[in-house]
Amino acid sequence: MTTPVEPFDPLWLSHLAREIKTWGQQLGFAKVGICDVDLSAEEPRLQQWLDNGYHGEMHYMAQHGMMRARPNELHPGTLRVIAARMDYLPPAAGFASNLSDPNKAYISRYAGGRDYHKLLRNRLKKLGERINQALEQASFSDCGFRPFVDSAPILERPLAEKAGLGWTGKHSLLLSQEAGSWFFLGELLINLPLPVDIPLAEGCGQCVACMTSCPTGAIVAPYTVDARRCISYLTIELSGAIPEALRPLLGNRIYGCDDCQLVCPVNRQAPLTQETDFHIRQPLQQPELLTLLAWDEATFLKQTEGSAIRRIGFERWQRNIAVALGNAPASEAIVKALQQQLTLASELVAEHLRWALAQQQQKRQQPEAATTRKTARLIRGIRKGLPRDA
Structure with a gap:
């Protein structure tokens, strides 16, 4: 050129x-x-x-x-x-119904x-x-x-x-x-010397909603994200074990995270897409965590064909679901499903399954804690601010 x-x-x-x-x-x-x-x-x-x-x-x-x-x-x-x-x-x-139900899997809407x-x-x-x-x-x-x-x-x-x-x-x-x-x-x-456009002025002002609502505190300073703490990084880019200290903060988010966008006031006027290719597929429309855990690799590949989700592979997919189930309310059905998966899982996934089982055991011994103030505030913001059809 x-x-x-x-x-x-x-x-x-x-x-x-x-x-x-x-x-x-x-x-x-x-x-x-x-x-x-x-x-x-x-x-x-x-x-x-x-x-x-x-x-x-x-x-x-x-x-x-x-x-x-x-x-x-x-x-x-x-x-x-x-x-x-x-x-x-x-x-x-x-958004709101999905994030507020810990038994369902949250997948970033992109x-x-x-x-x-x-x-x-x-x-x-x-x-x-x-x-x-x-x-x-x-x-x-x-x-x-x-x-x-x-x-x-x-x-x-x-x-x-x-x-x-x-x-x-x-x-x-x-x-x-x-x-x-x-x-x-x-x-x-x-390679054409076309006339250039004028950049827009910054419009965030004093708002820090995205920073204070990040579940893992990944936005360490304005305009600066420490990817190592970001849920999108942890569930998509990270190839190994998710740090134990961060696992409870993932909640039911198994692929990416939209929290910083959900609370942003600027997003209240966001239009819905005109591309039907970006509409959520039925198997990924607010799916139950236990349903996704039951997928074998062939089912995973079939249901994610042509999707960005496929790039993380089946092992990371199972790893992320295991963490989400560890964060879910105590349930005999969850314990049974986790134990069944242990016999088939890779060592990476098995380590997260064992962690999830331990979390479930702790919850059976202690009353389930109420929804955190941060999560409740996030859900209220979603219900108030997003386009009605979203």
């Missing part, structure tokens, strides 16, 4: 930029923005985050050095990044439908092809585009922020006044 030498007319480039945003919306993106490739301001922050060890076992975060902040090194010749947003908040998400990676990448590819068609019609060479969706060493959130898609919230997610944070991001790297 090389930098184009054509003498582009600034007016033509401005027209093309507007067209790109229109084409993006026609392809299902809620919003499209454009930015340059200068992320030098992010490099010290990224290095400090890595130096603190906040990336945990996510060694790929450090593997490529500062390339994450240098898109033109990732794809030589890149002059601009087209950042795109696609909303994923599903209808009938059942993962209940089809895996977003391929869908967004294909749409971005189509957008790049449409841009090339426009260039060809104007007798220019192609834009040498390359799409990315959360699968390459690139800082997506800072690029989307520069492109005017939102501002960084204190939970480190991108926030938009009209869309909250319930959206996926994708990028198209190109």
